[in-house]
Amino acid sequence: MNAFKPHSSHWGAFSGRYEDGKLEILPHPGDPDPSPLLGNIPAVAHSPARIRRPAIRRGWLEGKSKLAGQRGIDDYVEVSWSEALDHVAKELARIHGDFGPTAIFGGSYGWSSAGRFHHAQSQVHRFLNVLGGYVRSVNTYSSGAASVIIPHILGPYDTFDRKSVTWDAIERSTGLILAFGGMAIKNADVHGGGISKHVVRQKLAGAKARGARFISISPLKDDFSGDLAAEWLPITPGTDVALMLGIANVLVSETLHDRAFLESYTVGYDRFETYLLGRDDGQPKNAEWAAAICGIDADVIRNLARSAARARTLITVSHSLQRADYGEQPVWMGIVLAAMLGQIGLDGSGYSYSLGALGNIGKSQLAVPLPTLGQFKNPVADYIPVARVADMLLNPGDAFDYNGHSLKYPDIRLVYWAGGNPFHHHQDLNRLRAAFRRPETIIVHETAWTSTARHADIVLPATTTLERDDIGAADRDDLMIAMKRLIEPVGEARDDYDIFSGIAQRLGKFDAFTENRTSREWLAFLFETTRTALAAGGHDAPDFETFWERGELRLPVKSDKGGPAHAFRQDPSTSPLQTPSGKIEIFSQAIADFGYDDCRGHPKWYPARAETIEASLPLHLVCNQPHQRLHSQLDYGDFSRSTKIRDREPVRINPADARLRGISDGDIVRLFNSRGSCLAAAVLSEDIKEGVMQLATGAWFEPQDRADDTAMCIHGNPNILTRDIGTSKLAQGCTGQITTVEVERFTGELPPVRILEAMVFE
DSSP: OOOOEEEEETTEEEEEEEETTEEEEEEOTTOSSOOGGGGGGGGGTTOTTBOOSOEEEHHHHHHGGGGGGGTTTSOEEEOOHHHHHHHHHHHHHHHHHHHOGGGEEEEOOSOSOSBSSSOHHHHHHHHHHHHTOOBEEESOTTTTTHHHHHHHHTSSTTTTTTTTOOHHHHHHHOSEEEEETOBOGGGGGOOTTOOSOOOHHHHHHHHHHHTOEEEEESSBGGGBOGGGTOEEEOOOTTOHHHHHHHHHHHHHHTTOSOHHHHHHHEEOHHHHHHHHTTTTTSOOOOHHHHHHHHOOOHHHHHHHHHHHHHSOEEEEEOGGGGSSTTTHHHHHHHHHHHHHHTOTTSTTOEEEETTTSSTTTTSOOBSSOOOOOOOOOOOOOOEEEGGGHHHHHHSTTOEEEETTEEEEOOOOSEEEEESOOHHHHSSOHHHHHHHTTSSSEEEEEESBOOHHHHTOSEEEEBOOGGGSOEEEOOTTOOEEEEEOOOSOOSTTOBOHHHHHHHHHHHTTOHHHHHTTOOHHHHHHHHHHHHHHHHHHTTSOOOOHHHHHHHOEEEOOBOOOSOHHHHHHHHOTTTSOOSSTTSSEESSOHHHHHHTOTTSOSSOOOOOOOTTTSOTTOOEEEEOOOOSSSBTTBTTTSHHHHHTOBTTBOEEEEOHHHHHHTTOOTTOEEEEEETTEEEEEEEEEOTTBOTTEEEEOSOSOOOBSSTTOTTOEESSOOGGGTSOOOOSOTTTOOOOTTEEEEEEEEOOSOOOOOOTTSOOOOO
16 A cells, blocks of 8 residues: 655645555645645546647647637647647747747746746746746735835835735734634635645634634625624625725724824825815715725724723734725825824734735744745846736726836737636636737646636646655745645656746757756755755754654744734834834825825725716626635635536625625626626525625636627636726736625526536647
């Protein structure tokens, strides 16, 4: 009988063995709360959706760019690896020769692997840099607005906020968590690079046992764990800033704000207070004003303010709130609210953006560096915010604003995508389909026949983590894991590194890309960074082969001293923030000087754009992260498929809204707006606010009429309904969390879902 071998994933460490055609996995014994997402992994081994041989779109192979409009419609021809790599190398050489590296976009989204070496994002960027560079993207779909606004207000995104409030501090000290957007446990199931211990549930339970109180402000009741008895305030989607302003107004009106803290640790409060009290526009942002917008009673708002002022209070703001129109504002206003309470830097209180959004946020930092593959320097200056990829492809040469800069979209002739599925992450998928028809060539590395693969010209089958050796390690996780191959590569799948090495050899860049190391030699080389630091600190520092034999290695962590927020509170003169003033910028002169009409110098309330919240459509649709998979990864897995109803994604609807439309539990329904439509299966639930529906992202996009740019997704991908527009001129982040729709029972012939099945070759 085969022995279990250690491995890791973004949703947990585990061990596995492959025997008699089946993959068996066991969660890591040290994980107190393993994620159910591990149940998707066994399907990787032999899913019919896997790509087994290189394939080229027939129209591209026969007519090159003249038939780019057939992407997403055309069939594919399987070819040998030699032929496929020859085509890739020739195309790269042609584009470089005719247009230069600024005509190449290097797309990736980083979630492809938990390994430190076989990390598709690092591999594709390293490869393209060796060739001479590429147009890159910055920021993420998850936190595009926050990652731009926080540096202006607090300092570097990952320095101040994420390292100042730990779960240990919450368990021992927090009195009240005011969770804007909730704190869904499902989100803490995952972390980029891996997670060996899921501790969020037990830490919150410990705080609860000590007497902590949790208030979840969300249109979804289960955005906070039900077993913690959190109080639920069902807010109208997209109105959290109005509620925060109402709370802030009560703090001022009842002299509950900490004036001394504001004077010592912040700049610009007086200018913000002028707006808050309505001295400039005649409209005080009081509890009654806020109640009319957010749907929460004015007396409840007043009591929230009083409770927050009395308790050791932690303000949290979820990723979801800033994935919407003017997404910078709730992040900024949450900081201001915490500053007004005066508790930033105290144990277990203050402010934490995205706490609970990833499993390792809130854990102690590692005391040693992790193995990291170098990507070289990109000589190309051009870049886009990641959520503006369709704008770039559709509008070459057009100007756009971003974080104080006036930029232009480059003219992209070739897209090289490895790691990630833009037909999951992106919004307005019909528009994205049109954008993907613009480049001359699209090359994709993929493990399965996702919609991204089906909109490419050259499709190269990549291995999954189960089919290769790697090192699993993640920031703020104290266990490094020897990720040992569990199964042989499916079909002719190759590692990304081997694919790029083959192309580099054809282009005369083999030595530069590989540095003449095999994959195994790279693992040993990269491990040395951590081993050297361990030895220097007097910690257990085995050589690579010993580590590999052991299967895992415990890493030291830093002690919890409250992070930079505590140091700043103790002495702002010796531990200033990395902002222009060295303090918390309630008013930012830098942002004010940009002159943006959609992001002024202090946080304020902006009603959602009419194009996003269409007045004729009565239902808000919340498009949140799924509980049954990570983004769209392993949608073909057993756990993901077990949650589907008649092969469609479930969409939750309040029973009152369902009755008005004659919808019963389990009915297939059609959601629609001006951008498109999709089918889903109705689930009636009192845990969703009336007037709101919820359809998770991640179902593989399958348009019914593949030639129609207003096509219906028959599988249930909500991003066919969401709007593709930036949060503001400041960040240009993703706004895919909220849109408006109407819904009706679907009475036509139900089309079969084929996207999770094998590709059919003519």
